[in-house]
Amino acid sequence: MAQEKKDVEQITKREEDFAKWYTDVVKKAELIDYSQVKGCVILRPYAYSLWENIQRILDGMFKETGHENVYMPMFIPESLLQKEKDHVEGFAPEVAWVTMGGSEELTERICVRPTSETLFCDHYKNIIKSWRDLPKKYNQWCSVVRWEKATRPFLRHREFLWQEGHTIHATVDEARQETQQMLRIYADFAENYLAMPVVRGQKTEKEKFAGAEETYTIECMMHDKKALQSGTSHYFGDGFAKAFDIKFTDKDNTLKNPYQTSWGMSTRIIGGIIMTHGDDSGLKLPPMVAPVQVMVIPVAQHKEGVIDAADALLETLRLSGIRANIDVSEQSPGWKFAEYEMKGIPLRLEIGPRDIQNGQCLAVRRDTKEKISLNLADIENSVKDLLEKIQKNMFEEAKENLENNTFTAYTTEELKDIIQTKGGFVKAMWCGDESCEIKLKEEAQVSSRCIPFAQETLSEHCVCCGKPAKHMVVWAVAY
RNA sequence: CGGGGUGUAGCGCAGUUCGGUAGCGCGCUUGGUUCGGGACCAAGAAGUCGCAAGUUCAAAUCUUGUCACUCCGACCA
Known part of the structure; x- marks a missing residue:
């Protein structure tokens, strides 16, 4: 035994400072290097290889369910981005703009894609005429840019890699099924390949994707008991189709707006793998995706x-x-x-x-x-x-962590107490009012993670206001 | 965007209080001995002290500004 243990000893202990432990591991395990631009990191071969494994498996799952890969441009004209009101409002604060081309000022600002709904919609408008053209089930692997203020390796980059699926359907039913199917694929992938147990559920109005009618999520618990949204699937209804004037002639010879979905998983999941499984010796990779087994x-x-x-x-x-x-x-x-x-x-x-x-x-x-x-x-x-x-x-251990740290609260005080003393996921009833979500955020720092599919009736009253409860919600401090 | 911390060799740090021309450990290179839980000896190489301006005979050290990284909060995958 040497007089000092070098690199491993230089990794901060998890219990001492989890955030520091995380950044130590990310660097020591040669996953990333920082670049000159804040929030833009270099994925080193080890991290990229891990991403390639993730890509390969997910891509296979997408293809098996009838999806095709495409590639959209990385630039979006401002006028296009602004077509769907809720969507722009959601993304506007974190969009990066291109205003110059060489030394010439552009006549219209161009945005670097933060997500590609608008591009897909604009394209669908051109290629969809008849019910025979539907559905289109597209996916793309690309990077997107969101000008974040606070960045962390993998968890919050300004440029990150992901896949975004965008599908368009003739009927509500089919679109809804697609939304559910993709969430199931994400859950299956997280649990069976990444050994990360998930809570499946629906996002509240407050937490849903900008422009979506419904957002579904898989939520994972990290070792520090905080939640990480690990994959999302959105049902758009015909909102985007209307905003972008996408129409098709249906079997009954009438013009209709089609229904859309989108769904994504990003390199953020790598942060999830690290924080779910890692220990004081460093990384711990699930064999199914480990670059070297x-x-x-x-x-x-x-x-x-x-x-x-x-x-x-x-x-x-x-x-x-x-x-x-x-x-x-x-x-x-x-x-x-x-x-x-x-x-x-x-x-x-x-x-x-x-x-x-x-x-x-x-x-x-x-x-x-x-x-x-x-x-x-x-x-x-x-x-x-x-x-x-x-x-x-590894799955069993992570599941134990999730189960042992999921609690039930009946009052705001209880919820607050659990979060402060133990942390973890707290199941509690909710009336459905956004004001209660805001209040719980203020008082206990928690956000609603999701309305789980697996509902339980814990009580008849909202944990916050005491009014009749509509749903059981999982609350947690989140990344 | 607010609050804190840190920028000195590839990495981790000392030196800054009290200005005088840069040092330690690891790593790296070469040679030798080792090899079942981060080996040892010897000899080397490597730094515009984050950047910019200012004060001074003289700045890593003092002043001002600025940038980056990082952590904690508000926003997001």
Whole structure:
């Protein structure tokens, strides 16, 4: 053991200062570097590779459900952006504007897309004439710009990567189904791939997307018990279609406005992965999306046959479709152990002279730090088995955190007390008035996260005003 | 946008109170010894002290301004 533990010791303890821990991890694990422009970060290969895995899986899910990828321009003329009133009002404060082209002042300001509803609408107007043209189920992978005042790596960038789905349908029913389907896909993805348990529900009027009729969300609980909105799906009704004058001739030979949806998930989810699973040793990545699932570490690699055996092991893993890597650098084994724990690699395989003699290697789980001897003869199966166990265990741990920190409140005082002393999600009844949401925000710093699909009748009265309650709402401090 | 903190070598920091021409640890380079939990020895390389103006014989240090990062609040994915 060295006199000091270097990088890992330099990571602030989670309990000491969670925000500091987060930024430490993000930098030490080589996920990002800061750029010269506030809020615009450099996604380093490790983070980008993680994003590529997320993209690949989600993209597959979108394609399976009949969506097509497109690409829209990154610029929107001001007049176009302003067509839908609620939409502009929602985004206006954080839009970045282009006013010059070279040395010439533009006749009309051009906005850098904060989201692409207006572009899609303008395009749909051109290509949709008949019910036969519907539905259009489009998605695009791109970056968007929102001129945020306070920025944090992954959680709030000024430019961030995401996907935005935009669909248009002939009927209300079909559009509503699409909205629900996409929320289910996000929930499935978060839970089964990212090992992040979610609360599914609908946003209140106050919290819904600018221009939407209904907004649905999956809310996740971070390790510090704060909420993170991790994916959203919106039902627009025909509001945008009317504002943009999109019409089609239906089967009954009458002109109608179609119905639209949009839905998105962004690189913010990476912040969610970090804050859901990470610990004092650093990152902890779910095997399903980890850029490297298994790191092979040769021990006493200068000795005869060690590197060869390690390479053979690596090859076996790769051939069976496992994302594996090896570190044959001159760093000491101990350094490598700590390094890849910090980077959150789910499983480490140590192989040294002793193991080779016995036809074994030593597996060390990132999630439990448990050490297990594995036979080389059957290594790919035992590794796959372990990766599955790790994935499952990470989900269970996160679920436990969510369940153990979800409480019920019947009065504002109770709610306030829970948030102050314990934190977490608080389930409480709500009358439906925005004034109560505002009051709870002022008094307890919480916002309504969602009206969960899984409703319970906790009482007959609003937690805030005592009037008859309409819904059970999950309240929490949010990112 | 308000309040706090920080900018000195790639990273983490000392030096600023009391101006005198920059130092420590890690990392990096080279050579050697090590190798099952962040190894050791030796020799090196590396800094317009965030930027700009001012005061001064002299500024990392004093003054003013400015920018960036970061944390906490109001707005958002």
